[in-house]
Amino acid sequence: MSDSDRVVSSALLAANRILLERRQRVGVTVSATMQAVSRPIAHAEIAKLPPHLGWGSERITAVLRIAHQTRITPSPIQLPETTLIEEAPPQLLATTVKIYPSIALGMLREEQTAVGRIWLLARHFDDAGSGKIRIAALRGLIATPSSPQRVCGWRQLRNLLRQGEGVFWERDKTHLWLFSAAKTAYALGVTRLTGKPIALPVSSLLGGIGAVRAHLYASFHSGRVKETRRNGVDAMPIARETLTAVCNTSPTTQRKYEAETKLAVQQNYAIGGVVNKENAEASAWKHGAGVFIIKDKGGKNGRSEQSYLAWQLPNTYGSSHQQRPLGRQKRINRALKDLVTQGMPVNVEEAGE
Numbered sequence: 001m002s003d004s005d006r007v008v009s010s011a012l013l014a015a016n017r018i019l020l021e022r023r024q025r026v027g028v029t030v031s032a033t034m035q036a037v038s039r040p041i042a043h044a045e046i047a048k049l050p051p052h053l054g055w056g057s058e059r060i061t062a063v064l065r066i067a068h069q070t071r072i073t074p075s076p077i078q079l080p081e082t083t084l085i086e087e088a089p090p091q092l093l094a095t096t097v098k099i100y101p102s103i104a105l106g107m108l109r110e111e112q113t114a115v116g117r118i119w120l121l122a123r124h125f126d127d128a129g130s131g132k133i134r135i136a137a138l139r140g141l142i143a144t145p146s147s148p149q150r151v152c153g154w155r156q157l158r159n160l161l162r163q164g165e166g167v168f169w170e171r172d173k174t175h176l177w178l179f180s181a182a183k184t185a186y187a188l189g190v191t192r193l194t195g196k197p198i199a200l201p202v203s204s205l206l207g208g209i210g211a212v213r214a215h216l217y218a219s220f221h222s223g224r225v226k227e228t229r230r231n232g233v234d235a236m237p238i239a240r241e242t243l244t245a246v247c248n249t250s251p252t253t254q255r256k257y258e259a260e261t262k263l264a265v266q267q268n269y270a271i272g273g274v275v276n277k278e279n280a281e282a283s284a285w286k287h288g289a290g291v292f293i294i295k296d297k298g299g300k301n302g303r304s305e306q307s308y309l310a311w312q313l314p315n316t317y318g319s320s321h322q323q324r325p326l327g328r329q330k331r332i333n334r335a336l337k338d339l340v341t342q343g344m345p346v347n348v349e350e351a352g353e
Helices: 003-007 010-025 030-038 043-048 058-069 090-095 101-109 113-125 135-142 154-163 181-187 209-224 240-247 251-260 277-290 329-342
Strands: 096-099 132-134 169-171 175-178 198-201 265-274 292-296 306-317
Touching: 096 101, 096 113, 101 113, 101 181, 101 209, 101 240, 113 135, 113 154, 113 175, 113 209, 132 135, 135 154, 135 175, 181 329, 198 209, 209 240, 209 251, 240 251, 240 306
Parallel strands: none
Antiparallel strands: 096 198, 132 175, 169 175, 265 306, 292 306
16 A cells, blocks of 8 residues: 555545635636646645644644655645545534534533543544553643644643543553443443534534533433524423433522523413412422512513513533434444443444544
8 A cells, every 4th residue: 555545534635625626616727736746745745744744634634744764755635536525524523523512511411521532532533543652642632832732731631641540541651542432331331322413613622621511511402403404402401400410510500601602592481370369379389499580561361461471491511512413323222222231341333433
């Protein structure tokens, strides 16, 4: 296999093709663009490139570095006639990481957000889908002060790597061996993956840990939204008390996360009978202190200016993230069921998911 075969990934080829099409629309010829894409990179140019060169791909970076050290010019990149991306466009693949909302809630519930972020980033940087990543490479990507993806220092990263053992990965002196989604879900106490997977922006994982928690919380709501409607508020209502139980987050913090992620929240109310002693006692007995009085000024429920008893229902939530196809979720759930019943380690995910 030649260097060019190893260098070119489907996401890179698709991105190059989109670039060609855009340049054609503004008057740049295909031949000129192809020459620009296939021009060999000079040694001086390689020396000036940042550590994350190669469209964020470690494979391309490694090949170019080896070529520079051995003074071998990489072969020109040849674009095939067709390039297919089955699950998502290249821009989505390059800037997002797939996450299952049930696992996101497990991270929140078990207070494993900081370690879970490292797991998600490591899976994102493992573009070869090998299920492992060099600790030195991970340190250079997320714990180096000059790195644009830096989220913590080396001392903190060492602590997180130690904390995540047995939940998100196993490790030796040089590598992290990343757990699959099924094994991680099992370790977090998740018995079944529900809802649609979410394309979580990588940028949302690079900020403060509070913002990361907010996006994990919002991913749960994003995975519940139905695809048949587009108004952003079409999932089944859910009470804040239920959310507190499933994600270990207080109602006050929930509202903070919703504001952080610009999550649409629709408040729902029920209107009972007119205000009188009998209705007030019955409503108070059934709904407690949540009953209040509203005045129907527009006459929508009866006579204008009539007062009614009312109480709040569970809220309906919108979406802050784009959904991804289910992919191997059914197979992961089967493996997760085996883990729950038998406790046997299983690796079910395909490379690169």
